[in-house]
Amino acid sequence: GQNIDQPTEMTATEGAIVQINCTYQTSGFNGLFWYQQHAGEAPTFLSYNVLDGLEEKGRFSSFLSRSKGYSYLLLKELQMKDSASYLCAAMDSNYQLIWGAGTKLIIKP
């Protein structure tokens, strides 16, 4: 079956670095997405990886290892506004997104 696993909740300190891991199993693979979702709002796109390696975009970076079915989202210089849920989603062979349950990130001062 298809499955996405990510931690339920993580806590980090303002100004620090946090890494949110995601493992996936899908029927075919057309890329791995990370979305940010604040409470009561729709998800907003953060990153897309389809090739192995690290993609850096400002304070946020995303890594993919296709052979391991593994990705992580790295957030640097954490700010209070980064407190949100981070959703990992893998796109299968039918271009359908398979969603993880999300990781709630709590930032403490």
Add this chain to the structure above:
Amino acid sequence: GAVVSQHPSWVICKSGTSVKIECRSLDFQATTMFWYRQFPKQSLMLMATSNEGSKATYEQGVEKDKFLINHASLTLSTLTVTSAHPEDSSFYICSARELAGEAYEQYFGPGTRLTVT
């Protein structure tokens, strides 16, 4: 660019009534639109995929007669929750895939919060 709107942003209705939610792609044409439902503290659950001019494809467990989807044009899809009940209270989010865009690009609307009393 690539903006998706939803209307209404929130709605309260009485049990047994029907509610229509609109999803529009404002600055692009969308061949495919997706409807998701999200319960509190849970992830997005795909309800159905709709392609312009054809019937929607519903996910397993989603009643097609209860959640009516119409994708009449390349910029508009509607979801009608018929005979709504309190258990239908949820956050409904649509997303759209651009006609001329990459297959992986999907743009989300802001969501509609439905409360059935």
